[in-house]
Amino acid sequence: MTVTKEQLHEAVLAHQDDLLKLCQQLIQIKNQSPIDDQEPAIKFVRDYLAEHGIESERIVADGGEDYPVVYARIGSDEGFRVVLNGHVDVVPVGKLDGWDFDPFGGEIRDGKMLGRGTSDMKCGLAVLLFSMAMLNESGAELKGDIRLHVVCDEEIAGTGTKWFCENGYADGADAVMIGEPTGHDTIEIGQKGILHLTFTAHGVPGHGSTGNYKGDNAINKLAKVIPFIDEITAVPGHYDESQARAVKNSRTIAERTIGTPGVGNVIDHCSTNVGIIQGGGKINQVPDFASCSVDVRLPYGCKHEEVVAAVDALIAKSGVEGVEASYNWTAEGNYTDDESKLVTSLKKNIEDVWNEECLPAYQWASSDAAHYRALGAPTIQFGPANNEGIHGYNEDVDVIDIVHSAEIYMMSLCDMLGVE
Incomplete structure (x- = not known):
């Protein structure tokens, strides 16, 4: 049967x-x-x-x-x-x-x-x-x-x-x-894909008691860069016409599920989260090193060179020297x-x-x-x-x-x- x-x-x-x-x-x-x-x-x-x-x-x-x-x-x-x-x-x-x-x-x-x-x-x-x-x-x-x-x-x-x-x-x-x-x-x-982005700041050590006058504080440098990291969210994905319906659906689902105003942009643009900050070794020493790790989620078709350009621009916008970025492209x-x-x-x-x-x-x-x-x-x-x-x-x-x-x-x- x-x-x-x-x-x-x-x-x-x-x-x-x-x-x-x-x-x-x-x-x-x-x-x-x-x-x-x-x-x-x-x-x-x-x-x-x-x-x-x-x-x-x-x-x-x-x-x-x-x-x-x-x-x-x-x-x-x-x-x-x-x-x-x-x-x-x-x-x-x-x-x-x-x-x-x-x-x-x-x-x-x-x-x-x-x-x-x-x-x-x-x-x-x-x-x-x-x-x-x-x-x-x-x-x-x-x-x-x-x-x-x-x-x-x-x-x-x-x-x-x-x-x-x-x-x-x-x-x-x-x-x-x-x-x-x-x-x-x-x-x-x-x-979305995944990028693990790390910002590293380099400074000059010194005694903490004269930190306002001597040494170059790497944590302070990094702190001036972090407020600009969200500018990476302007980097878009790139979709063809056959994906238009799915992108529209995705924005609807994101807005319905998460409920935060503007959250639909999380689908077709990069997102960022500063997840780890490290720096310094002693409270009485000017730190010569600091870093932060950023979880970046990449929309489909996101071009690596666009992300790199956005990172370079935000570092320049911060006006800080001695901060560099490194990239670990984990998934597309x-x-x-x-x-x-x-x-x-x-x-x-x-x-x-x-x-x-x-x-x-x-x-x-x-x-x-x-x-x-x-x-x-x-x-x-x-x-x-x-x-x-x-x-x-x-x-x-x-x-x-x-x-x-x-x-x-x-x-x-x-x-x-x-x-x-």
């Missing part, structure tokens, strides 16, 4: 209690990065896959024995090739008295799943595992394969996904679906075409399930998606989320969002793998 897309959709709804139980079990595993051991979560993932007839591998990758990855595959050698990516690790919960509930309880209350990792991203991971298990057990004929990449160091290093991409596990992928939190009103189809802006099969299928299924418009958009931050896009693989991020509690206290997610996400993933996988 041929298994249909409609039957698989109905099966998701019929087994939603199993999905929610899976979410709870994952949340109840205490695996904060870098505080806790990640092995219990890795073992749980492998055991779950095995219970549903899926063989997996535990591989020691670049993160070493403490941060292994899990790889699994189902389907056929010929056809469309899909990668599912997720991470099991979560950020620390902080002070327990900041929580209104047990962060590792996995409690369901008033239509919400409660606990650390509910949004980022144990419920999203549960959706991936659940979808893969149901497809495998259904006997559906997949015209292609699904490759699962699970990592446990995303919150601290991000080496796991990079390792998968560098070692051939994503080669030839026609679509990559990452279950990171987005909420249902958007699909992440692109993101990247995107997936919003008319790709992956995006159009996902968007349609989201809108059918939620009966609301979904806007494929670029992210103002960066993530592991960049590694897949660097290989030329169409890549999205989509997963259940309530953004307010992510990395903070009282993280939660709506139960309906979890269930709908599973429906959407199942239908989209059917679309791409020829299950009609």
Whole structure:
């Protein structure tokens, strides 16, 4: 008997209690990065896959024995090739008295799943595992394969996904679906690049008691440059006509999510954050060295020479001599075409399930998606989320969002793998 897309959709709804139980079990595993051991979560993932007839591998990758990855595959050698990516690790919960509930309880209350990792991203991971298990057990004929990449160091290093991409596990992928939190009103189809910019000031040491008269204070020099750093935000991205709709969507999502006046500019211009300042060694000595590290996020198409020119101009504008800049270009802006099969299928299924418009958009931050896009693989991020509690206290997610996400993933996988 041929298994249909409609039957698989109905099966998701019929087994939603199993999905929610899976979410709870994952949340109840205490695996904060870098505080806790990640092995219990890795073992749980492998055991779950095995219970549903899926063989997996535990591989020691670049993160070493403490941060292994899990790889699994189902389907056929010929056809469309899909990668599912997720991470099991979560950020620390902080002070327990900041929580209104047990962060590792996995409690369901008033239509919400409660606990650390509910949004980022144990419920999203549960959706991936659940979808893969149901497809495998259904006997559906997949015209292609699904490759699962699970990592446990995303919150601290991000080496796991990079390792998968560098070692051939994503080669030839026609679509990559990452279950990171987005909420249902958007699909992440692109993101900004990263520049780590360092300003270094050089001075002349002297005794602190005569610091107003002798010596050359490097900290004071740097302090005169820092107020001009935000001028880098004038450097724009460069987009072609095919990206105009996504840029517009992205500005809308940024304004809706962040809510600060003018924040839409964060999408198509550089952003800056002075994150670290260092200088001086003793309170009674004029410092001869000071530095600050700036996190610069680069919009798609941002030209390096434009950034360098802006930096040179702001140093000159400060009127200070003896300050220089160094650059570590970590990643470039990247995107997936919003008319790709992956995006159009996902968007349609989201809108059918939620009966609301979904806007494929670029992210103002960066993530592991960049590694897949660097290989030329169409890549999205989509997963259940309530953004307010992510990395903070009282993280939660709506139960309906979890269930709908599973429906959407199942239908989209059917679309791409020829299950009609």
